[in-house]
Amino acid sequence: MKLVIILILILALAVMYLYFNRKLSFSRQQYLLLSNQHKALREKYNAQAASLSNISVRYLNTTASNGVTLEGVFLMLAPIEKGPVINKINEKLQVRILEEAEVNNQIWYFVSLPLSTNFNSKGWMRKTDFSLIFSNSQEVMNR
Known part of the structure; x- marks a missing residue:
């Protein structure tokens, strides 16, 4: 009986590990995508700001x-x-x-x-x- 409970607990831990690992992987992908978008926007803003430096x-x-x-x-x-x-x-x-x-x-x-x-x-x-x-x-x- 104890062996069945231990196996169920190990199975539950394995399922939780896989579930949260998948969520973490998705979050990493989102972070990389947002980081690239932020970098592109920052470069675009800096290029525009540099062109405005000599306004009279x-x-x-x-x-x-x-x-x-x-x-x-x-x-x-x-x-x-x-x-x-x-x-x-x-x-x-x-x-x-x-x-x-x-x-x-x-x-x-x-x-x-x-x-x-x-x-x-x-x-x-x-x-x-x-x-x-x-x-x-x-x-x-x-x-």
Whole structure:
């Protein structure tokens, strides 16, 4: 009888060992996969960060107060080409221009969207993202 109980215990231990060994093997595979993905993302981020090291921003006195955007343009967090996107404007929209800056020989406008909420309603847009720009004297400038 004792021998049967000992054999059952040994069998149970062997089954538990195989079960947890399989789980450990799966966890190792997941760890290696995530580690490789993390390394690839870190290298991609470092490459992008290195390309942003020589940015020059020159703030200008803005001559515009409002503008009409093109369809399908992006509102950016910062005045850089590959920066984070805050919002996508799917249709033509009249926006208020708050500031103007020249970044690496390209004109950017800091704009405020006419939204009912303050969530993601301000950001940077390129001058080429506008179809019309209204000056402070209500004259219309084509881009």
